[in-house]
Amino acid sequence: MATKKMSKKFIMIISVITTFGVILSSRTVLADITVDSYCQLTIQTMQQETNNLQSLVNLYNQYKNDPNEFIRQEAIKKAEFEQARNALYTSFGTTADEYALYMGEHSQEVNEFLKSNANIKQQIDSLSSQIKELLSQYESLKGHQTKPPSPLPLPKKSAE
Numbered sequence: 001m002a003t004k005k006m007s008k009k010f011i012m013i014i015s016v017i018t019t020f021g022v023i024l025s026s027r028t029v030l031a032d033i034t035v036d037s038y039c040q041l042t043i044q045t046m047q048q049e050t051n052n053l054q055s056l057v058n059l060y061n062q063y064k065n066d067p068n069e070f071i072r073q074e075a076i077k078k079a080e081f082e083q084a085r086n087a088l089y090t091s092f093g094t095t096a097d098e099y100a101l102y103m104g105e106h107s108q109e110v111n112e113f114l115k116s117n118a119n120i121k122q123q124i125d126s127l128s129s130q131i132k133e134l135l136s137q138y139e140s141l142k143g144h145q146t147k148p149p150s151p152l153p154l155p156k157k158s159a160e
Contacts, residue, residue, distance in 0.1 A: 033094055035113045038102050039120050041092045045099075046127035048088060052081045053134035060141045 033041075059077060063070035089095050094102075103110060114121040 033092065033098070033102055035106065035109045037092055038099070038106070038110060039113060039117070039124070041088070041094070041099065043120070043123050043127065044088055045085070046124065046131060048081075048084060050127060050130050050134060052077075053131065053138055057134060057138050057141065060138065064141075 055077060056074065059073055060070060063073055085096065089099060092099075114124070
């Protein structure tokens with residue numbers, strides 16, 4: 001009985017230490033990202049997103065008359081985009097979650113850096129505008145997409 005209690009305590013202690021280690025290691029990675037590299041990653045991420053959205057617009061135009069094939073191709077593309085995005089984060093020694101946390105913890109430094117580096121801020125603002133425009137275009141196109149026929153019969157309207 002005492003051995004089971006000690007075993008449970010040991011497992012609990014190891015779990016706490018492991019969790020604490022993971023937290024510390026992710027905090028260490030965050031500390032390795034500089035404001036400059038964060039902004040460069042932002043630009044590259046936004047350039048990638050611009051290309052991705054343009055690809056989706058082109059994909060829609062290619063398959064607009066075949067909604068089922070469009071949905072299939074869209075899923076394939078989005079999986080490819082996710083892999084490329086993760087590879088980009090990895091190339092900067094970070095993850096998407098750590099990238100998102102960085103701005104929350106270093107927003108003042110990032111904003112000051114952007115004030116001092118107008119060209120970088122201009123690139124980010126320009127890419128942001130492009131992304132908004134392409135996203136709007138893509139969502140508009142998808143809104144006009146004809147829906148694939150339902151595999152289920154539609155309920156019959158009753159005559160009143």
